[in-house]
Amino acid sequence: MQNCSIVVGNAAFTEPCLGTYKYLNVSYECILPPSAPTTNLVTCESETARLSCDQGNINVLSANYGRTNSSTCSTGKPANQLSNVQCRQSTSLSVLTTLCNGQQSCSIVVGNVAFTEPCPGTYKYLNVSYECITPPPPSAPSTNLFTCESQTAPLSCAQGTINVLSANYGRTDQTTCSTGKPANQLSNVQCTQSTSLSVLTTQCDEKPDCSISVNNAVFGDPCVGTYKYLNVSYTCVPTIIICQDKGSTITCEGNRKLNIHFANYGRRDAVTCPHSRASAMSSTCTSSQTRNLQLRCNGKRRCVLNASNSQFHDQCPHIHKYLEVSYSCD
Incomplete structure (x- = not known):
């Protein structure tokens, strides 16, 4: 944003230290958008x-x-x-x-x-x-996954990265994950865990695949004595690649606005954006640019991207890099 105001208080940030008079210390810079290539x-x-x-x-x-x-x-x-x-x-x-x-x-x-x-x-x-x-990415269909307690939930995307939409660890019906379980472990169908979504987004968002153990140690126990399951809905957000020293513009049609989910400037494999010098592809390096591009692009209809060392910090000088961006139009 070009300007931003926020009331400094517990309503915005929650209470970190009860009884202490607090203040907000924030450091920021003003980023000029690059000129269009x-x-x-x-x-x-x-x-x-x-x-x-x-x-x-x-x-x-x-x-x-x-x-x-x-x-x-x-x-x-x-x-x-x-x-x-x-x-x-x-x-x-x-x-x-x-x-x-x-x-x-x-x-x-x-x-x-x-x-x-x-x-x-x-x-x-x-x-x-x-x-x-x-071009704007197509709307990704959502995947709904049920995983019984004590098992492992496998979230994966053949292309793009995970974006968790909703999640609940508990029980909202008597039939899911009910085989062989006594009635008293299935009767509570009002069992929900409010922190389920934050657990999933923290562990799985922005990754191509993710496995999470479905148990009380990970999610906490929302209803003691009830046999629970995890119900999670997620989409696979398409990813675009821009090779080093190239540029492109991402756009959204109509009134839809950009929403950056993940961005990395570096190299995560030895195949993408090939280079004539083999050593330039021999190592992997990551430099997260998610927050950078969210500040630069979110809420806009179009955003110019240049994959260059002048735009992003060069974490690996001798490696031929690429900019990897997952985004949607919302």
């Missing part, structure tokens, strides 16, 4: 303009087919074909956005056929500026 492409008339993204999809920002100076695309051309520097085709942007937006690569022959003639007798060129945008 844009590509500016100039293509002379009768040639082919090729727009492409290494990562993400094309989003055209501006375009003009015409001439706004006498030097661009001027080699070998007579002066009378270069003198009109007020030549603009107002439909240039709509032509490019219709053809190229949302594509990973796009080609167009620069000429009157594609754009129509804005100034007869002038030798023209196409000047287009575009960025590469990572």
Whole structure:
């Protein structure tokens, strides 16, 4: 946020030391958002303009087919074909956005056929500026998992990271995990443990997989004498990868806003973002950027990301790194 106010008291922070008059000591910095990584492409008339993204999809920002100076695309051309520097085709942007937006690569022959003639007798060129945008992740279906007391609950994501939605350790019906149990251990169906969600989010959120023992030692005993189970609902949040020294923009459609779940700048495997020098992929290193990107991106419709040492602390100077980000549009 650009500014923030909070009332310093037990209501906001809870009571850490009863009877003591307390104060809040906070250290903060102001982070300037990086400039968007844009590509500016100039293509002379009768040639082919090729727009492409290494990562993400094309989003055209501006375009003009015409001439706004006498030097661009001027080699070998007579002066009378270069003198009109007020030549603009107002439909240039709509032509490019219709053809190229949302594509990973796009080609167009620069000429009157594609754009129509804005100034007869002038030798023209196409000047287009575009960025590469990572499309919003699809809404992830939720998984509902029941695990009986004394067993282990396995949460896992084939792709992305875990985001726990709800959890309860206790009993809310007589049938779940009831096989072989006496009636007196199944009769209490109002058994809930309020701290179940915080236990799961602390241990499992932002991880690709997680195992948790379902027992009183982990969750506490909410109802002595009742045979309990864990009911947890979670989604797998998609993860995007941006290789070192590359950039992209994450966006949300409509009124939906970004919510960063996990971010790391480093290397967690020897496969992602390959490098010609094997030693640059030989080690793993992690540098959590979750809080950094939450402050920078949460609540916005779009956020520019640059995977570079100038943006994030370099924990491993000799390793070719990548930015790993899990996010949703809420």
